[in-house]
Amino acid sequence: MADNRTRSLNPALERLHLAWDLLVITLVIANLTLLLFDSLFLLAPLNAAFEATAPGLHESYSQVIRANFIAIDLAFVAIFLLDVLLGWAVAIAERRYHRWFFYPFVHWYDVLGCIPVGGFRLLRILRVITLLQRLQRLGMIDVRRWYLFGVVAKYYDILLEELTDRIALRLLDNVQSQVRSSDGFSGRMVEQVVRPRQQALIHEISQRLEAMADNAYTHHRPDILRYVRSLVGRTLAESPEIRRLERLPLGSQLSRGLESSISDLACRLVNEALEGLQSPEFSALVEHLADSGFDAWLRTDSHSERVSEQVLVDMLELLKAQIAVKDWKHKYE
Numbered sequence: 358m359a360d361n362r363t364r365s366l367n368p369a370l371e372r373l374h375l376a377w378d379l380l381v382i383t384l385v386i387a388n389l390t391l392l393l394f395d396s397l398f399l400l401a402p403l404n405a406a407f408e409a410t411a412p413g414l415h416e417s418y419s420q421v422i423r424a425n426f427i428a429i430d431l432a433f434v435a436i437f438l439l440d441v442l443l444g445w446a447v448a449i450a451e452r453r454y455h456r457w458f459f460y461p462f463v464h465w466y467d468v469l470g471c472i473p474v475g476g477f478r479l480l481r482i483l484r485v486i487t488l489l490q491r492l493q494r495l496g497m498i499d500v501r502r503w504y505l506f507g508v509v510a511k512y513y514d515i516l517l518e519e520l521t522d523r524i525a526l527r528l529l530d531n532v533q534s535q536v537r538s539s540d541g542f543s544g545r546m547v548e549q550v551v552r553p554r555q556q557a558l559i560h561e562i563s564q565r566l567e568a569m570a571d572n573a574y575t576h577h578r579p580d581i582l583r584y585v586r587s588l589v590g591r592t593l594a595e596s597p598e599i600r601r602l603e604r605l606p607l608g609s610q611l612s613r614g615l616e617s618s619i620s621d622l623a624c625r626l627v628n629e630a631l632e633g634l635q636s637p638e639f640s641a642l643v644e645h646l647a648d649s650g651f652d653a654w655l656r657t658d659s660h661s662e663r664v665s666e667q668v669l670v671d672m673l674e675l676l677k678a679q680i681a682v683k684d685w686k687h688k689y690e
Contacts, residue, residue, distance in 0.1 A: 375497070381440050382488045385481055388433040392478055395426060430473050437481070438471045515685045522680050529677050533670050544662065578628075585627055586620040 397403050398418070408415040422429065444467075445460045447453075454460060461468045467487075470480040492498045500506045551558070 378488055385484045434471050434473050441467050518685050525680050526677055529673050533673050536666050582624045585623050589620045589623050
C-alpha cells in the first residue's frame with residue numbers, strides 16, 4: 358500500500374505488507390519497462406532494427422503484446438488502483454490523516470499514475486521512489502550506500518545551491534534598484550522603523566553605557582587610580598607655586614603631603630563618581646543624554662539620506678558577493 362506507516366504491526370501482518378510492497382515494486386518496474394520498450398518499438402528505425410535482428414520475437418511482441426497493449430496496461434492499472442484503495446482504507450482505519458478524504462491528495466502521484474493515458478503513466482515511477490522509502494524505513498535496504506544515490510544527491514545539492522543563489526542575487530538586485538530609485542528612503546526608514554522604537558533603543562543604549570562604564574571600572578580600578586595619582590603628581594610638579602613652596606624650609610615635606618592629600622582626594626572623587634554609575638540619578642542623566650543624541654542622530658537631510666542609501670547598497674553588494682561564492686566547488690573537490 359502506497360503510504361507511510363507509523364504504527365507497529367505484528368510480525369505476520371508486517372511480512373504480508375512487505376510481500377505486497379515487493380510485489381507492487383516488481384509490477385511497477387515491469388510496467389515501466391514495458392512502457393519504455395513499447396515507446397521505442399513505435400520508433401520506425403528501432404522497429405526495423407528489432408525486426409531485422411529478431412524477426413520471430415518481433416512478430417510475437419507485435420501480435421501478442423502490442424496488439425493487446427491497452428488490456429495489459431489496464432491489468433497493471435487494476436492492481437495499482439487496488440493498492441491505492443487498500444492504502445486509503447488502512448489510512449482511514451488508522452486515522453492517519455485529519456480527514457478521511459485527505460489520502461488521495463497526499464498521494465496524488467499514485468492516483469494520477471492509475472490513469473492509463475499518455476504522460477500520466479510516467480508518474481508511476483514515483484511509486485518506486487515511495488516504495489523504496491518504505492523499504493528503507495523498514496531496514497530492508499539502505500539507499501544511502503548506493504552509488505546512484507550519491508551521484509543524485511551530489512548533483513541535486515549543486516542544482517539546489519545554484520538555483521537558490523540565482524534567486525537570492527536577483528532579489529538583492531531588485532532591492533538595490535528600489536533603494537536607488539526611491540525618494541526619502543532613509544526618512545521613511547527612520548519614521549516607520551526607528552522612531553516607533555525610540556524609547557526602547559534609548560533605554561538599551563543607556564543600559565549598555567552604564568554596563569560598559571561599570572565593567573571598565575571594575576576590571577581596571579587599580580590602573581585608573583594609578584593614572585589619577587600620576588596625573589596629580591605631574592600637575593603639581595609642573596606648578597610654579599609648588600616649586601616656590603619647595604624652596605621654603607620643610608617645603609619638600611609640605612609639597613609631598615599636599616600631593617598625597619590631593620591624590621587621595623582625587624582618587625576618592627573618581628571612585629565615588631564611578632560607583633555612582635548605578636544610581637537612579639546617573640541612569641536618568643544617561644537616558645537624557647542618549648535621548649538628546651538620538652534626536653540629533655535621527656535628523657536627516659539630502660546628504661545623510663544619500664550616505665545611508667549608499668551604505669545599504671554597499672552592504673547588499675557585499676552580501677551578493679558572498680552568495681556568489683560557489684561552495685559546492687569546495688565541497689566536492
